[in-house]
Amino acid sequence: MPRFMQYTKGSIPYFAGDQDDRVFILQKGIVILTSVDIETGSSVTDQVKPGEFFGVKSALGHFPREETVTVLSEASVVVLTVVEFEKLFSGNKQLIMKMLRVFSNQLRQIHRKIGTILNVIPEDQTTGMLEVAQSFYDDEQFRSCCDVCLKILKRFPRSHIKDKVAKLYEDARIRNEKMSARVSFDEVSSDTSDGSASCFDLPAFERFAKTYEPGQVIISEFEPGDAFYLIQTGTVQLIKCVNGTKKNLDILKMGEFFGEMAILDNSPRSATCMAKTRVKCLEFSKENFEVLMTGNPQLALNLLKLFCKRIYDQKRRFRILVIKDPQARLANVFIMLNEMYPSANPDSRICKFNVTVADVAQWAGLSQDVTRTEINRFVEKRRIEVFDNYIIVSNISDMKRIARAAEVAQH
Incomplete structure (x- = not known):
């Protein structure tokens, strides 16, 4: 049962950094949330309005609290467990859509800040899509390049770069045909269903079904968002184009959504989604989204939890990118x-990571030359060992000390 609690002036329901699985609803009183701005290190204060939730993201995602909660005047608060919140969320259609839009907007804002720091915001959508197409071409993924080019020509037939796009498409098409004569594209997913999308295995949903072959681009980064997808079979690769280089973000499997952010906030696509294996998915329009979410509360809850994880992960990445000292970034x-x-052994200080120097450079937002120079400094001090496909950190505590020292110096 939800609990009703009274907090006196000066009370602190929780501190930043706490591990806590409670969700709160303010009934009356004045409550503020104090957090630290990632870029400036200064305090940021937000006031909670009566009827609003707080503590949701960290509770659902099982992450440390990002803010400290302070009661400025006597407050009445409803306190729920995660299970109680999920039950309340699932039964309230208005709440479902409100929270999905709020979390989607928060994630989009973080993406924009990261894009600004990395200088990856293009002049316009067509230029951005052309960069995506070119990155596929440079990696000899000619079929994917063709897909993106066709999307540009279809979406923006009067674009100022249409001739350049058409030329790239024709070149990629010819190269793809030559490659297809030598390579088989019959890769099939070996995944088995976990039942998460079983409610959509009905004839009524068959009219929404689309199939894609390995390497086929389903949606392109910067493309207008007018549909979202639920994977029935196969796997989908999420890709981000950073300064002309593709970065693999995630692998999505059966029962997972993609393309929902653009639906919620009417923004261009934030990533490219490419079929990694043969994929069958359901394609829904923007008009179907609210009906689908409110009619399937468990799917909406899964999407809300996914937003919690993505927001946390992107904020973690953002914290790295604002560090000025390159060695501290690494x-x-x-x-x-x-x-x-x-x-596997939490007491071990030695850590092995299956990453390359190029991977670390992408995570850090540094050039590969700068990354190699700084990593060589670590190697000289015997703090890390670098191999072709993995890196060993001799003592992770050393990295934490370097990070803490840089944080103190910067702020």
């Missing part, structure tokens, strides 16, 4: 990798 990358892929 130290933070190794700390982040250790959080993402913890050692």
Whole structure:
């Protein structure tokens, strides 16, 4: 049962950094949330309005609290467990859509800030899509290049770069035909269904079904967003184009959504989604989204949890990118990798990461030349060992000390 609690003036329901699985709803009183701005290190204060939730992201995502909550005047608060929140969320259609839009907007804002720091915001959508197409071409993924070029020509038939796009398409098409004569594209997913999308295995949904072959681009970064997708079979690769280089973000499997952010906030696509294996998915229009979410609360809840994870992950990345000292940036990358892929032995200080120098450079937002120079400094001090396909950190505590020292110096 949800609990009703009274907090006196000066009370602190929780501190930043706490691990806490409670969700709160303010009934009356004045409550503020105090957090630290990632870029400036200064305090940021937001006031909670009566009827609003707080503590949702960290509770659902099982992450440390990002803010400290302070009661400025006597407050009445409803306190829920995660299970109680999920039950309330699932039964309230208005709440479902409101929270999905709020979290989607928060994630989009972080993407924009990261894009600004990395200088990857193009002049316009067509230029951005052309950069995506060119990155596929440069990596000899000619079929994918053709797909993106066709999307540009279809979406923006009067674009000022249409001739350049058409030329790239024709070149990629010829090269793809030559490659197709030598290479088979019959890769099939070996995944088996976990039942997460079983409610859509009905004849009524068959009219929404689309199939894609390996290497086929389903949606392109910077493309207008007018549809979203639910994977029925196969796997989808999420890709981000950073300064002409493709960065693999994630692998999506059966039962997972993609393309939903553009639907929620009417923005261009934030990533490219390419079929990694043969894929069958359901394609829904923007008009179907609200009906689908409110009619399938468990799917909406899964999407909300996904937003929580993505927001946390992107903020972690953003914290790295605002660090001025390049060596401290790299130290933070190794700390982040250790959080993402913890050692089987938690007492071990030695960590092995299946990444290359190029991977670390992408995470850190540094050029490969700068990254190699700074990594060589670590190697000289015997703090890391570099191999072709993996890197060993001798003592992760050293990386944490370097990161803390840089944070103090910067702020």
